Amino acid sequence: MARTLYEKVWDAHAVATGPGGRTLLYIDRHMLHDGSFHAFEALRRSGRKVRRPDAAFATPDHYIPTRGRENITHPELRDKVEALAANAAGTRITFFGVGDDRQGIVHVIGPEQGITQPGITLVCGDSHTSTHGALGALAFGIGASEVAHVLATQSLWQSKARTFRVNVTGRLGPGVHSKDIILALIQRIGAFGGTGHAIEFAGLAIASLSMEARMTICNMAIEAGARSGMIAPDDTTFEYLAGRPYSPSGADWERAIARWRALPTDAGARFDREVDLDAAALEPMATWGTSPEHGVGIGGLVPDPARQPDAARGASMEKALRYMGLAAGQAMEGIPIDRVFIGSCTNSRIEDLRAAAAVVRGRKALVPSMVVPGSGLVKRAAEAEGLDRVFTEAGFDWREAGCSMCVGMNGDLVGDGERCASTSNRNFEGRQGKGARTHLMSPAMAAAAAVTGKITDVRKLVRE
């Protein structure tokens, strides 16, 4: 029978059936971060051991400061970073710590190290684990209890998700990026349009994207409610993985490629749901509200809650507008901003930094702006290309790798009432700090906002 990519990976990892027909799914790889301390604590309390330390990889990202980190002075942050190092050492889990260039945001370093591979199952106690699906892995975020379960058993009880294919056709116009594809999709299907589903992103527009651009799309599958997003592995995937530290090598490489080539969805496989999206029709996007579904094209207006057919939704939109300090009908373009953040597991890879630098080059940031590379290696690569100088000469802060202002747990916060143009993935109330107002957008758009001090159509600044 014709099967989807998701079904193939699922079938290959189903090891047993339990009560109610649930499947025990084997987990090939497990990423851990400095927020995983609850799970280690639970494991210790139960007196259980880590079953497969060789399948787990840990790095501090959520709590780690983005400067002055060799000697972290904040006691709570230092505790979290040190606790992870101690937990990893105590359980013999591979650890990339401070001072190691391989340290970074879990979802950046998984692919970067070749830990993430096509056809594997990968989990992490973080909802943006969907990112890794860009390489054709079945990857999803889990809670602390599940992290403890994976540590102890290297498996999880799961029920199969419904399948959902998003076909993206057409070519992206100049100044329009993969972030715009995913923001447009979420705007269209809603923040819970993908709930209970595993999304496969397909179509020529996806196939023509680079590996990193694909990661941005899968990263935000969770913002459409889907725990996992996947893309069929192809030559782009294989080229990306070749030679990475944890990628198969030598004779194993050929064996791996042969297996990976069998993964894409079979012709005639059925999906529970399908949606088409025309990439050629998209313009750069930005969000106006407090849910990732509150996206609009840069030429558009802040929508009017009164025109919402659904009353509860209208009320929520009104609340969002009040929080954001915006009025219905206001033009998106020209909204003044106070701060810019370029980073997060959505957009902190080298291509993202290049796209932002292309806009920034020769200009000055008009508002406080920072760039936080996704990993030490991304930072080094950017410095080798001179991107750090482009940013610092424009007045940007150039930081060390971590989650930083995406969530502000490390103290990199947006102030109360401040409006931030951000390349991250969540514009929730208070996400970047109490009272912080977040506008999600692509790195190019965030760069345009930095150098103009307002939300600006990046296409007016660069002719590509």
Added chain:
Amino acid sequence: MEPFVTLTAPAVPLDIVNVDTDRIVPARFLRQPRSAGYENFLFHDLREADPGFVLDRPEHRGARILVAAENFGCGSSREAAVWALAGSGLRAWIAPSFGDIFLENSFKNGVPAIVLPLERVAAIRAHLRHAPGSEITIDLPAQEVLWAGGRERFEVDPFRKECLVAGIDEIDLTLRHEAALSEYERRQRAETPWLGHSRIL
């Protein structure tokens, strides 16, 4: 895990759509150990901004069931969201839809997250607004919610139901499948040996 079978208790309505886990427990509190009592941070910023927040109204004090709107618990995977809600005395939640990870986290902590059709949940919330403090019954084995407006049947994943009603520890359950796990690992070593090593340290 403490089993959950039936519960009859006062319920509180929460009318906000897309309540994300950042709102349930803001990120800055996640540094705290669980012993700090996450209930102290529950809806922290919402409550601070709105002294009349529904959970703080006297008529909803003893509520043990939360009746929420669409996509409740979306966003971050933080299990602290469930700990905070449960720590404040809530023992079950009902909504038209939940964030997938939140839903899983709920059952893992002994709390049923019950999905009912949108208009039924809206009707229950409307009822609770007009008659605050009204009781609702959740009968998990029968898969029914009883309230003043009638009897609602709900679907629940049979695995989650069974684990919850019997209070099963999932890790114990899994370890009964040791042979299957070992067999998978044997196959993995043979077929994809590159997945089972840590040659770089």
